[in-house]
Amino acid sequence: MRQGSPMTPSRHLAVSAILLMAGFLACGAPPAPARLHTDTINLILGDESFQERFGRPPTVEDDEDLRIRVHLEYVLERLRRRSTAELSPAAREARTRSLERLEAYLQRGEFPRNDGHPDARRPTFIDSRGRICAVGYLFEQELGREAAGAIAAGYKYAFIREMESPLLRQWAATTGLELEELEMIQPTYPAPAADDDEEYGPRFSLLDPFDGRSHISLAPGFLFDGVGDGVPVRLDLSTSFMGGCGLGAYAAVSLTKLTGAERSASALSNLDVGMAWGRSIFGDSWLVLRGGLLLPTGDEDEVGSSLNASVAAKRPSQAVLFQPGALGGRVGASVILGSAFCSSCTLRLEAGLDGYSAFYNAFEFSPRWGAGFSYRYQYLVTMLEIAGARYAESPSSRSKLHHSVGFALRRATGQPGFQPGISLSVPLEDRLQRWFLGFDMTMRY
Structure with a gap:
């Protein structure tokens, strides 16, 4: 086997020079610039x-x-x-x-x-x-x-x-x-939070209270009709809990009490319980589906029925809750379009169908629909809404269309939390003869 020739002094010197030069260049090369990063609000001033x-x-x-x-x-x-x-x-x-x-x-x-x-x-x-x-x-x-x-x-x-x-x-x-x-x-x-309320949009006052967000709400409303026989006060209670997969449960009930009249009276609405599912469908838009049961817990005597009928128009999407003895089911869908028309705007469209037997009569269907537009300025949200439903106000009346239009203001910080609001709504079929003033104390979480 042929052995390699030994390295001559000149070759040894050349290799050493090359290695020395490489080391010098490596040490002398400027380091790669560090990537800028901060966990504070500003790179210069921090927090x-x-x-x-x-x-x-x-x-x-x-x-x-x-x-x-x-x-x-x-x-x-x-x-x-x-x-x-x-x-x-x-x-x-x-x-x-x-x-x-x-x-x-x-x-x-x-x-x-x-x-x-x-x-x-x-x-x-x-x-x-x-x-x-x-x-x-x-x-x-x-x-x-x-x-x-x-x-x-x-x-x-x-x-x-x-x-x-x-x-x-x-x-x-x-x-x-x-x-x-x-x-x-x-x-x-x-990064935008998964539960960023600003991305999702506000809670509307006339539309379906179940909009795919976990919440607890207490919303009193006062009916003013100029009749002079007292002021009916309607108290809406609702809650929902949405799980991580977008599926959750909800429940709603209302209590109405006549105040300022010679004879006091109160009435309980029916109970609405069921399941809701909400999911982002594209961009800042969401789809919410819900289905539930209508359980007849409402008062069925003449005074209670009359009191319930007087306040049903406050929220047409829930008018069926005020049909005494109503037993049936409810389905509905809402589409929430964030950044509609501008980055501070939200548009919500909804439709639903109630099937029930009320007043001990035959089974009937009651369609409902609504639309709401909101505009956010800093922590204040303004809302314009319209909603309608087909239902009978009393056992002796026929089923017909009822519509209400409303305006609302709500304080919302853009994060889940307490979001108080005030609303004014007017039933359109009454030629502006009565109107509702509502206060909404809602906690989103």
């Missing part, structure tokens, strides 16, 4: 704003919109206090305009969510619902939505210092703000 406002760091229990709002208010005040003596008149004017726009964005109160990045908190230039970030809003006001969309296409989840966009840099130079100040403005956003 300084929240700490100063509340004297403690934020927790997962704190409302995300509140954190964003507090941060932007803090930065806005801080930037306004900074000296602008070194700026040119044109730059000072641009800076004032930029801060006024930032304040307008803050007052609008529509903040995006990190809807695709694996980080728990991340800047999001424009999210999938079209909501734009604070810096993006300033950019959009100057250069338009199309230009903002182009930045989002390449740098949706990027921090300012990561954006290698000549257009963005050119724009930043015209704002009267330094790049570091833009970085101070730029919030990070969380």
Whole structure:
């Protein structure tokens, strides 16, 4: 076997030189830049704003919109206090305009969510619902939505210092703000929570109370008809529990009491119990199906029947609960369209069918339907609703159509919790001769 020739001194020197050079290059090469990351509201300031406002760091229990709002208010005040003596008149004017726009964005109160990045908190230039970030809003006001969309296409989840966009840099130079100040403005956003109520939409006052969300509700309503024989007060009680698979149980019952009259009277409605199922079907839209039993627990005497009939129109979707002695079943479906027409809007459409035997008469069917539109501004939700059903008001009357239109206001923070509301509804067939004032104390969880 032929042995390899021994390494000569010159070859040994050459190999050593190559290894030394490789080691030098490896040690001298600049390290790869660390990926930017933060668990706070801002890369530069952290949670300084929240700490100063509340004297403690934020927790997962704190409302995300509140954190964003507090941060932007803090930065806005801080930037306004900074000296602008070194700026040119044109730059000072641009800076004032930029801060006024930032304040307008803050007052609008529509903040995006990190809807695709694996980080728990991340800047999001424009999210999938079209909501734009604070810096993006300033950019959009100057250069338009199309230009903002182009930045989002390449740098949706990027921090300012990561954006290698000549257009963005050119724009930043015209704002009267330094790049570091833009970085101070730029919030990070969380992923949308699975139980984010803002994504789902509000609870409506006239429509079916079972909308696919777990809740407990106590809703008194007062009937004013100008008759002068007292004010009937209807108290609606409802609850539902939705499991992780979207399937859950519900129950509803109402109690009506006549107040301010010479003779007191009260009446109990029938009981509505059953199962509901809700699931997202596409984007911000949900489908809710439900089916249940109508059990005859309602008062059947003449006074109770009359009292129940007087308040049935308050919520046409539940009018069948006020048919004395009604025994049967209920089915219904609702479609909830989030971001309908705008990112702060919700449209809900529903239809259902009740089959029952009431007043000891033959079995009959009662169709019902409704529609509601809501608009959210910060923590206040306004709602316009219309609902209808076909039913007989008394044993001696024929089944006919009944419609009500209503307007409601509700406080909703965007997260599950206590959501009080007030509503005004009017039965249309009565030519505005009577109306209902309702108060709604609902807990979503």
